[in-house]
Amino acid sequence: QQQVKQSPQSLIVQKGGIPIINCAYENTAFDYFPWYQQFPGKGPALLIAIRPDVSEKKEGRFTISFNKSAKQFSLHIMDSQPGDSATYFCAARRSNSGYALNFGKGTSLLVTP
Amino acid sequence: EAGVAQSPRYKIIEKRQSVAFWCNPISGHATLYWYQQILGQGPKLLIQFQNNGVVDDSQLPKDRFSAERLKGVDSTLKIQPAKLEDSAVYLCASSLAPTYEQYFGPGTRLTVT
Numbered sequence: 734q735q736q737v738k739q740s741p742q743s744l745i746v747q748k749g750g751i752p753i754i755n756c757a758y759e760n761t762a763f764d765y766f767p768w769y770q771q772f773p774g775k776g777p778a779l780l781i782a783i784r785p786d787v788s789e790k791k792e793g794r795f796t797i798s799f800n801k802s803a804k805q806f807s808l809h810i811m812d813s814q815p816g817d818s819a820t821y822f823c824a825a826r827r828s829n830s831g832y833a834l835n836f837g838k839g840t841s842l843l844v845t846p
Numbered sequence: 847e848a849g850v851a852q853s854p855r856y857k858i859i860e861k862r863q864s865v866a867f868w869c870n871p872i873s874g875h876a877t878l879y880w881y882q883q884i885l886g887q888g889p890k891l892l893i894q895f896q897n898n899g900v901v902d903d904s905q906l907p908k909d910r911f912s913a914e915r916l917k918g919v920d921s922t923l924k925i926q927p928a929k930l931e932d933s934a935v936y937l938c939a940s941s942l943a944p945t946y947e948q949y950f951g952p953g954t955r956l957t958v959t
């Protein structure tokens with residue numbers, strides 16, 4: 734059972750555009766929501782993370798928006814660059830079960846020049 | 847700081863054969879994770895260690911998969927016998943403690959023919 738649902742599966746934007754990736758969850762026990770970036774042949778790397786007591790978090794060109802009542806969160810990439818082309822995974826973690834990460838299926842982002 | 851090391855990077859075996867993967871976490875990281883990443887999906891946790899004890903192995907197919915972390919540092923993951931559906935990238939990650947950021951290794955790509 735997929736505990737974190739992610740969309741879209743793939744996304745193509747032009748340089749300078751603002752890709753948005755959405756995730757939804759059901760388990761209200763989740764208390765930590767990270768986003769990971771993965772390049773081909775590499776392991777995922779933490780990009781940015783948010784906790785449910787905050788509605789928005791910005792780090793550089795990356796912003797997470799969090800809607801606790803809707804159980805949804807999204808990643809926005811401002812001024813996207815070709816170097817941002819990668820697969821992005823949202824994840825959620827609960828603190829009552831070893832803090833294991835539950836990942837979405839991923840979004841393949843292509844930023845064209 | 848050296849990252850998480852994994853070997854081998856690639857492995858091709860026939861079904862019903864056995865295979866082992868090795869992981870060396872970041873120095874000082876007490877928590878170690880093994881994830882399975884099937885093509886087009888997000889990583890799925892197989893097993894989590896805290897030092898040399900198992901915290902969560904609820905999604906490990908124990909009839910064929912085994913893992914150990916005898917001295918609380920390096921870890922090995924074994925599959926015996928392998929099935930076609932075991933073809934995936936096996937990712938190792940480590941963190942200082944369960945609540946801290948997880949750092950992923952580059953993974954081992956397994957192909958079962």
